[in-house]
Amino acid sequence: DAKTTQPPSMDCAEGRAANLPCNHSTISGNEYVYWYRQIHSQGPQYIIHGLKNNETNEMASLIITEDRKSSTLILPHATLRDTAVYYCIVRTHSNTGNQFYFGTGTSLTVIP
Amino acid sequence: DGGITQSPKYLFRKEGQNVTLSCEQNLNHDAMYWYRQDPGQGLRLIYYSQIVNDFQKGDIAEGYSVSREKKESFPLTVTSAQKNPTAFYLCASTASLWGTDTQYFGPGTRLTVL
Numbered sequence: 001d002a003k004t005t006q007p008p009s010m011d012c013a014e015g016r017a018a019n020l021p022c023n024h025s026t027i028s029g030n031e032y033v034y035w036y037r038q039i040h041s042q043g044p045q046y047i048i049h050g051l052k053n054n055e056t057n058e059m060a061s062l063i064i065t066e067d068r069k070s071s072t073l074i075l076p077h078a079t080l081r082d083t084a085v086y087y088c089i090v091r092t093h094s095n096t097g098n099q100f101y102f103g104t105g106t107s108l109t110v111i112p
Numbered sequence: 113d114g115g116i117t118q119s120p121k122y123l124f125r126k127e128g129q130n131v132t133l134s135c136e137q138n139l140n141h142d143a144m145y146w147y148r149q150d151p152g153q154g155l156r157l158i159y160y161s162q163i164v165n166d167f168q169k170g171d172i173a174e175g176y177s178v179s180r181e182k183k184e185s186f187p188l189t190v191t192s193a194q195k196n197p198t199a200f201y202l203c204a205s206t207a208s209l210w211g212t213d214t215q216y217f218g219p220g221t222r223l224t225v226l
Contacts, residue, residue, distance in 0.1 A: 023161075032212055034214070034215075041200070041220065041221060041222070042220065043202055043204075043217030043218050043219050043220050044155070044202070044217045045217070045222070046214050046215070046216065049212075049214065085152065096168055096211055097143070097160065097162055097168075097209035097210060098209060098211070098212070099157065099160075100153040100204075100215050101157075102147075102155035103154045104152070104153060104154045105154060
């Protein structure tokens with residue numbers, strides 16, 4: 001079952017930063033936080049992942065709190081093409097392999 | 113150009129028929145996965161495979177079967193035993209089942225059972 005909590009929906013004005021929060025209060029010390037997004041009727045697209053430190057790539061920044069119980073995905077200048085469902089995932093460890101559990105995510109709408 | 117391909121994009125079948133969904137990857141990944149997605153829902157794991165000739169049930173395996181005869185191929189069969197097969201099916205792969213590798217997804221197959 002999903003180990004993350006996200007708001008079901010958010011709006012963001014085009015050109016502004018979109019800040020998407022995620023709670024993962026039961027995360028273990030060696031579990032990574034991943035972010036994916038899914039545009040309607042397409043496969044999820046990888047955005048970024050991190051363990052403890054903040055991460056940045058060409059798509060987004062990931063801010064992880066010091067206690068690792070929550071994180072925020074930042075899209076610095078949202079465009080209309082960023083409208084999608086964003087999934088925050090904790091990759092869990094088990095004796096049958098490391099699994100990705102996708103919850104219902106946050107539906108981000110970028111408004112012109 | 114590396115990636116994961118799924119075919120067909122749309123599939124229609126009559127109730128009671130088995131149907132096989134294709135998934136091929138040329139990423140040289142060991143691990144492959146099948147997920148099901150229903151409208152407004154997240155992804156649920158059906159089956160996964162960490163290596164050729166090995167696969168494990170996920171959370172909702174009932175009514176589905178898989179095979180892994182080649183590293184690059186992981187077909188999913190939706191059998192007549194699956195009570196509600198209409199859904200969006202996604203195939204994914206990672207380099208390894210045990211590392212911290214990113215999971216990559218195919219474009220999906222939308223199955224509609226009439």
